[in-house]
Amino acid sequence: xxxxxxxxxxxxxxxxxxxxxxxxxxxxxxxxxxxxxxxxxxxxxxxxxxxxxxxxxxxxxxxxxxxxxxxxxxxxxxxxxxxxxxxxxxxxxxxxxxxxxxxxxxxxxxxxxxxxxxxxxxxxxxxxxxxxxxxxxxxxxxxxxxxxxxxxxxxxxxxxxxxxxxxxxxxxxxxxxxxxxxxxxxxxxxxxxxxxxxxxxxxxxxxxxxxxxxxxxxxxxxxxxxxxxxxxxxxxxxxxxxxxxxxxxxxxxxxxxxxxxxxxxxxxxxxxxxxxxxxxxxxxxxxxxxxxxxxxxxxxxxxxxxxx
Amino acid sequence: xxxxxxxxxxxxxxxxxxxxxxxxxxxxxxxxxxxxxxxxxxxxxxxxxxxxxxxxxxxxxxxxxxxxxxxxxxxxxxxxxxxxxxxxxxxxxxxxxxxxxxxxxxxxxxxxxxxxxxxxxxxxxxxxxxxxxxxxxxxxxxxxxxxxxxxxxxxxxxxxxxxxxxxxxxxxxxxxxxxxxxxxxxxxxxxxxxxxxxxxxxxxxxxxxxxxxxxxxxxxxxx
Numbered sequence: 060x061x062x063x064x065x066x067x068x069x070x071x072x073x074x075x076x077x078x079x080x081x082x083x084x085x086x087x088x089x090x091x092x093x094x095x096x097x098x099x100x101x102x103x104x105x106x107x108x109x110x111x112x113x114x115x116x117x118x119x120x121x122x123x124x125x126x127x128x129x130x131x132x133x134x135x136x137x138x139x140x141x142x143x144x145x146x147x148x149x150x151x152x153x154x155x156x157x158x159x160x161x162x163x164x165x166x167x168x169x170x171x172x173x174x175x176x177x178x179x180x181x182x183x184x185x186x187x188x189x190x191x192x193x194x195x196x197x198x199x200x201x202x203x204x205x206x207x208x209x210x211x212x213x214x215x216x217x218x219x220x221x222x223x224x225x226x227x228x229x230x231x232x233x234x235x236x237x238x239x240x241x242x243x244x245x246x247x248x249x250x251x252x253x254x255x256x257x258x259x260x261x262x263x264x265x266x267x268x269x270x271x272x273x274x275x276x277x278x279x280x281x282x283x284x285x286x287x288x289x290x291x292x293x294x295x296x297x298x299x300x301x302x303x304x305x306x307x308x309x310x311x312x313x314x315x316x317x318x319x320x321x322x323x324x325x326x327x328x329x330x331x332x333x334x335x336x337x338x339x340x341x342x343x344x345x346x347x348x349x350x351x352x353x354x355x356x357x358x359x360x361x362x363x364x365x366x367x
Numbered sequence: 368x369x370x371x372x373x374x375x376x377x378x379x380x381x382x383x384x385x386x387x388x389x390x391x392x393x394x395x396x397x398x399x400x401x402x403x404x405x406x407x408x409x410x411x412x413x414x415x416x417x418x419x420x421x422x423x424x425x426x427x428x429x430x431x432x433x434x435x436x437x438x439x440x441x442x443x444x445x446x447x448x449x450x451x452x453x454x455x456x457x458x459x460x461x462x463x464x465x466x467x468x469x470x471x472x473x474x475x476x477x478x479x480x481x482x483x484x485x486x487x488x489x490x491x492x493x494x495x496x497x498x499x500x501x502x503x504x505x506x507x508x509x510x511x512x513x514x515x516x517x518x519x520x521x522x523x524x525x526x527x528x529x530x531x532x533x534x535x536x537x538x539x540x541x542x543x544x545x546x547x548x549x550x551x552x553x554x555x556x557x558x559x560x561x562x563x564x565x566x567x568x569x570x571x572x573x574x575x576x577x578x579x580x581x582x583x584x585x586x587x588x589x590x
Contacts (some may be wrong), residue, residue, distance in 0.1 A: 071482060072465055074473075265460050268420065269521065270450035271477035272443065365441075 074266060074279050075259045085251040085284075086291045089244055089345060093295025094302075096240040097341040101303055101334040103233030108331055110226035117215040117222075121196060123153075123184040126209040133182055136207050141184050143202055149194025152187040237341070241348055248284055248349045252356040255280065263361070273361045281354035288349030296342035300335055370434040371395035372529050372560045373419055378428030380414065387426070389414060392586045394579055396529070396562060401555040403571050404564040406581035412564040413457060415581065416531050419562075420454060421445060433528070450478070453522030455532035457564075459514045461506040467517045468493065468502040474525040489524060496520045496550070511538035519547060529560045536570055544570055
């Protein structure tokens, strides 16, 4: 513990006082900024988690698509495709979707009440893939193409790539937002430190004249602002942590009656442990930035004082 | 031969482009010496003390402190030099939010010493200057004389090699002034160099010591 003397609580009175009104303002600003940064980070993590979940679900499925061909018995082709799939390594289940199921899938795009009997609606075989052994979809695709004209295999790669792109964009935006908010916290602390030093110039002058080093004075101020920012960051982080379940509830409410369907398609937005850990990290980062910025600002201010 | 604690050689000082307020100041304070710095109000006694403290830099000439040339003293060296000096400011410059005890202990606290290592020392010195009962009082409730003694105790606590005192008896009655003077003489007897800036002739007449007289921006020595 002797190596961490600076962490020990000093029961002696503070050497440099800061204006209580300015301290309260800084406390409020840092708490609000921490709240926003923590929400941005946790929100991004929730989106990323949902995206991971959805991509994993998509990766566990594939679809064989059969376009009706003149002169061919589509039901026989479907049965052949399903049997080829069942024989392929890594396919746990192959389920033929009935024509009614295939038409139902078109409903969201074409609407209800249309007579699709005359249309060449593609028929589908839904495949559930196993992780072990790993499926060789390219080999299955080649066999299907060789044996069944008009058969194709969709591994949902395009959807996964698009979802990954959207999720990465959201993550990038959240990271940029967080950086801006952390920079704003740093600036607020820098202004507060300069204000405190300007307001305590006499005290700082006395400290130097009785033999305090710049490092000592800077540390006195940095520890003061670190304590203040840590308290503010804790308050902001606590507020963000309490808001997360509320956000999840609002998201569920916003999806309304179609929530369960959207859940199947897009996954559900859930609040995981990682989101709470991220909030904790954001709070720690805000407090650390406050301490570092305050010490650097104080040292710079002292250099300026010396330069006259 | 020991180096002077302070040596000024043709030192001049002006603020900005204004006229020179101190010119051709040359003197030396020998180790273990005792002297008064005197002169009419506004003659520049406090300014000269600030030059020694390096809170002001000369416009010309050479200042040497403890053998080091002032122009080369900065950063850690400046702190090290200041720790070898104890200063009694004319306006005391006590920190109002700290108790008398905390104010007196300040030079030791900024050296990052543990409180347990200096508590007894500070209490002893406070008792010696007659402030034992006022250790936990804040400066705003102290009388002028009590503040004066707290400022003197703060200057002495780290046992400096040089004491600079600016009008240290300006706010006290003659009896206390004599007592404080005896305190400075005692410190000097123990080897500390002392420079007392004062315009109190009665005080100076009590001691047969060198007088440095500032007048019209120039220094005259009366050994």
